[in-house]
Amino acid sequence: MSMSRTLHIRSILLAVVLVAGVPAPAAWCEPVTLTVSAAANLARVMPEIAKAFTKKTGIRVQFNFASTRKLATQIEQGAPVDLLAAADRESVDRLVKQGLVVPGTVKTYAYGRLVLCVPPDSKTPLKRVAQLGSPAVKQIAIANPEAAPYGRAAREAMQKAGIWNRVGAKIVPTDTVQHALQLVETGTVDAAFVARSLLDKSKVRWVLVPADQHQPIEQAMCVVKGTKREAAARKFAAFILGQEGRAILTRFNYEVPAAPKKR
Numbered sequence: 001m002s003m004s005r006t007l008h009i010r011s012i013l014l015a016v017v018l019v020a021g022v023p024a025p026a027a028w029c030e031p032v033t034l035t036v037s038a039a040a041n042l043a044r045v046m047p048e049i050a051k052a053f054t055k056k057t058g059i060r061v062q063f064n065f066a067s068t069r070k071l072a073t074q075i076e077q078g079a080p081v082d083l084l085a086a087a088d089r090e091s092v093d094r095l096v097k098q099g100l101v102v103p104g105t106v107k108t109y110a111y112g113r114l115v116l117c118v119p120p121d122s123k124t125p126l127k128r129v130a131q132l133g134s135p136a137v138k139q140i141a142i143a144n145p146e147a148a149p150y151g152r153a154a155r156e157a158m159q160k161a162g163i164w165n166r167v168g169a170k171i172v173p174t175d176t177v178q179h180a181l182q183l184v185e186t187g188t189v190d191a192a193f194v195a196r197s198l199l200d201k202s203k204v205r206w207v208l209v210p211a212d213q214h215q216p217i218e219q220a221m222c223v224v225k226g227t228k229r230e231a232a233a234r235k236f237a238a239f240i241l242g243q244e245g246r247a248i249l250t251r252f253n254y255e256v257p258a259a260p261k262k263r
Contacts, residue, residue: 037071039087040176041195045252069147088149105223110254112217113196117206129161141180141192154193156214
């Protein structure tokens, strides 16, 4: 049978099933692609979750990584986003108040951990936040506290250690926690506060900042109102909260909330 005849027959069959109200075979339909705006600390873990999700569902996921504040502002300005995975809860709650979130879709999916790190070849033995006040430390990179929750947590940790007012001139604010990591990896700065989740392949030396030194980094997500792919976005959110998603988050050193109870 010729190729043209095969295509002609397929076209006729497709017209028949559409007229009859029967869904066309999945292979004939365009694959669904979700647009997910995700906080920069998720740059390592989210592609892994999306890979597993696509393998299971066939739904593709494309990401826009940036600071949580920037992502929320983009949504406020009408950016075509299906799901937001933020690095805090406050930004999501603000979108809820503006009517920009599908009701009932706000969920806490993880709690992040903050680390203090130095370049791989650093001779400065930093083990506590208070040591950043040392004259040996000239520059400290942190994500902008006004835009990024991990930067806010870094500021709180330095305030708790009683050095924030003394190290102001040393602070190098960055757009994202990813950028702060890049600066310390290259030795551009003497130290940086970054997300533990980004260090799976990094060679920096680091120490975990005690959780009681800053407010919990509660990370929430939501389905954005107006999306044309709400069902798929809900499915991806459920996958993140499910057994596979939680396992991947844990592998990247996030703490995950208790699994939702089955009804």
